[in-house]
Amino acid sequence: MTHEEFDSIAALDALGAATAEEAESLTRHAAGCADCRRARDEYASAATMLASGLDPVAPPRDVRSRVVDAVREDALADVVDIDSRRGVNPWWLATAATLFLALWGWREVGIRVAREHVRNQQAELKELTEQNALLRHQKERLSAEMQALGSAGTQTIALSGQQAAPTASARVFLVPEHRRAIVFFSNLPDNAKDKSYQLWIIRADQPKPQSAGIFDASNGSATITIENLPVATEIKALAVTLEQRGGVEQPTNQDFYVLGKT
Amino acid sequence: MSVETTALLPAVAQGDLVAFEELYDRYSSTLYALLLRILGNPEDAQEVLQEAFVKVWTNATSYDASRGSEVAFLISIARSRGIDRLRSRKIRSDRENDAGREISVVSSFVENKTGADDAIQSQERKAVRGALAELPEPQRVALELAYFEGLSQSEIAARLGEPLGTIKTRMQLGMKKLRERLRAFKS
Numbered sequence: 001m002t003h004e005e006f007d008s009i010a011a012l013d014a015l016g017a018a019t020a021e022e023a024e025s026l027t028r029h030a031a032g033c034a035d036c037r038r039a040r041d042e043y044a045s046a047a048t049m050l051a052s053g054l055d056p057v058a059p060p061r062d063v064r065s066r067v068v069d070a071v072r073e074d075a076l077a078d079v080v081d082i083d084s085r086r087g088v089n090p091w092w093l094a095t096a097a098t099l100f101l102a103l104w105g106w107r108e109v110g111i112r113v114a115r116e117h118v119r120n121q122q123a124e125l126k127e128l129t130e131q132n133a134l135l136r137h138q139k140e141r142l143s144a145e146m147q148a149l150g151s152a153g154t155q156t157i158a159l160s161g162q163q164a165a166p167t168a169s170a171r172v173f174l175v176p177e178h179r180r181a182i183v184f185f186s187n188l189p190d191n192a193k194d195k196s197y198q199l200w201i202i203r204a205d206q207p208k209p210q211s212a213g214i215f216d217a218s219n220g221s222a223t224i225t226i227e228n229l230p231v232a233t234e235i236k237a238l239a240v241t242l243e244q245r246g247g248v249e250q251p252t253n254q255d256f257y258v259l260g261k262t
Numbered sequence: 263m264s265v266e267t268t269a270l271l272p273a274v275a276q277g278d279l280v281a282f283e284e285l286y287d288r289y290s291s292t293l294y295a296l297l298l299r300i301l302g303n304p305e306d307a308q309e310v311l312q313e314a315f316v317k318v319w320t321n322a323t324s325y326d327a328s329r330g331s332e333v334a335f336l337i338s339i340a341r342s343r344g345i346d347r348l349r350s351r352k353i354r355s356d357r358e359n360d361a362g363r364e365i366s367v368v369s370s371f372v373e374n375k376t377g378a379d380d381a382i383q384s385q386e387r388k389a390v391r392g393a394l395a396e397l398p399e400p401q402r403v404a405l406e407l408a409y410f411e412g413l414s415q416s417e418i419a420a421r422l423g424e425p426l427g428t429i430k431t432r433m434q435l436g437m438k439k440l441r442e443r444l445r446a447f448k449s
Binding site for chain 1: 287330333393414
């Protein structure tokens with residue numbers, strides 16, 4: 001038989017599809033032929049590609065403990081087997097086995113505690129990262145607010161309380177060059193959990209009000225920053241209504257809480 | 263073909279149970295998927311997975327890194343156990359009665375290749391699927407029937423209604439192409 005023929009047999013053998021005679025002749029030949037031995041091993045590895053292409057599926061967790069238990073028993077049986085062949089006293093054997101299991105259990109507990117510790121630290125790190133991001137965001141917002149308040153071109157607009165909240169008021173700091181505004185509200189009644197306050201911009205160039213954002217009032221106060229404002233000359237008025245939680249496309253009522261014209 | 267990872271089998275061969283557990287964590291999903299594919303039901307697959315890992319534990323000393331990768335060694339043991347179980351429980355006769363299901367299962371690689379889950383697959387798996395998808399359909403079907411169902415050349419010929427010589431040629435050509443792709447991965 002030629003090397004090419006053995007190569008073809010090796011291809012089939014890797015799939016378990018060579019006949020018994022073919023497999024046997026390949027084994028005999030490969031023992032003395034490095035090229036065919038390499039071909040056989042390469043085909044065997046190539047066949048495993050069929051398995052490697054499958055989507056992995058995690059087995060149920062209890063299978064892991066069954067496997068580990070079975071292997072541990074096997075390891076223990078080896079120890080017992082070796083010792084019994086050496087004629088070790090069964091009492092010592094039992095003690096050794098108990099000690100082994102106790103040590104194993106202690107190790108398992110140690111690993112679990114360490115894993116739990118790592119999990120807790122990871123959770124803590126995640127929380128700190130989130131807090132850091134929040135603080136950074138707050139810092140950026142405060143910087144923007146400070147810039148708005150201190151800028152030479154900043155305009156202020158006063159909004160006054162309406163029938164729904166006569167004592168409420170708001171002050172708008174408008175920074176035309178950055179198309180940004182910061183609005184400070186005071187004496188607004190706290191909104192119910194299923195409601196949001198919504199700030200509307202009434203523009204000279206558009207027939208319908210444009211939402212500038214939603215906010216909640218806490219202890220009568222609230223602050224909202226508006227970005228990408230229309231240019232100041234287009235703002236005719238600003239008003240606040242109470243809407244369903246999350247805001248609406250257009251105001252659903254005329255019960256303004258504060259209102260101010262530019 | 264495989265990504266570079268620390269070899270665990272030498273430690274397992276020395277009786278290192280921690281290395282064995284790591285080996286399980288690293289490869290159990292691959293082997294379980296293979297056994298599910300071969301046996302078709304989770305109970306059998308879980309039982310054989312356990313047997314296979316115990317065999318890995320007892321046979322780790324026979325692993326020769328010069329003959330193939332660690333995962334190839336494990337796959338070979340799991341596949342061999344799976345095919346033994348398939349034969350001993352005569353599951354094959356049940357599966358043969360379900361010819362329609364066979365076709366859809368056999369074609370699973372191609373269907374998954376273009377699925378939305380590609381984003382989460384490893385580069386290696388993508389490459390393997392690419393290689394398998396490049397095989398002509400008749401060659402791939404013949405390889406899969408042999409590999410996943412343990413069918414002999416004549417059984418495959420009977421199943422597909424093709425001459426034995428045709429099946430043999432398809433399998434040899436398919437394997438040669440896979441071997442070439444494997445060499446390309448390695449290089």
